[in-house]
Amino acid sequence: MSAVDIAGLAKEDIERVVRTVLAKHLRPAAAVPSKAPNPLLVNISARHCHLTDEHIEILFGKGHKLKPTKWLYQKGYYAAEETIAVVGPRRRMLPEVRVLGPSRGASQVELAFTDSISLGLDLPVRISGDVAGTPGCLLVGPKGSLELKEGVIRAMRHVHMSPADMAWYGVKNGELMQLKITSPGCSTILEDLAVRGGDDKIKLEVHLDTDEGNAVNLTKATKVELLKSAGGSCGCHK
Structure with a gap:
């Protein structure tokens, strides 16, 4: 942020300048919505x-x-x-x-x-x-x-995301996430869920194969959550 010369300004003028500068530089990012833009769906492929x-x-x-x-x-x-x-x-x-x-x-x-x-x-x-x-x-x-x-x-297990979804979850195309599944008797967290970024028409959707879906009893799941991983990339964005 560059310096602003306020020498010789009246108090009310100083307050106006400060408010203008803060509004310009501290405005929250408009690209990130206040709540998740799309519901999360997990499907077996x-x-x-x-x-x-x-x-x-x-x-x-x-x-x-x-x-x-x-x-x-x-x-x-x-x-x-x-x-x-x-x-x-x-x-x-x-x-x-x-x-x-x-x-x-x-x-x-x-x-x-x-x-x-x-x-x-x-x-x-x-x-x-x-x-x-x-x-x-x-x-x-x-x-x-x-x-x-x-x-x-x-x-590879993956999640399809629009730009708004990626902004909300704070991830980029090719990064890895976790999928937390709460289901009777076999709640678990699946690692290495690859982010497949797309355009605005893409719906938020996780794809698991039949073995993975059966292992976590997906049809009886009561809750599914996407979590950020510590880091890493699947390399699919190269």
Whole structure:
């Protein structure tokens, strides 16, 4: 704050200058609302896959378009009517893995830990879209099949946040948080919840996989809270 020359001013003028300076420099940040801008929702994200337009045509036929059967919490995203079989090493298979829409720029399969055991795959925990160096699999649809060279992951638990949500909780895209869950017999705190920052249209939503949701008895939870971690980043903002 630069110096203000008040020499020779009358008392009332000094008071006016002081009030003006304080109002300018000590005003609370308007970007942070007085209460949480959005309610917190925690959802279980079951095994699913994302497909490119090219792979949709290979698996379901030329010119095929995904058919929405259930709209998801985030606007514009949906569970499709279509399912595929995911085949791992030694022909171990998950016969009906739901396709989520809309189509993406790269195909990807997201599974829980028990799914990876069933398939015989050692899957890394990754943020969606971070598939470099991950295992592949065989995808089989009603009209064809294809070998996915990479793209099978265990999805890292994460929370979708708008800019207002991130301001309220005091976090940035890529940082890690904690999720405190109060439920009968198995209340716990889940560490390493990655912040996925988006635009103003994003709703505040946590995604856990089926193993995590079952372990904390999420369907019977009486309270869920987001907490700031001591520090750390998942690297997904790079």
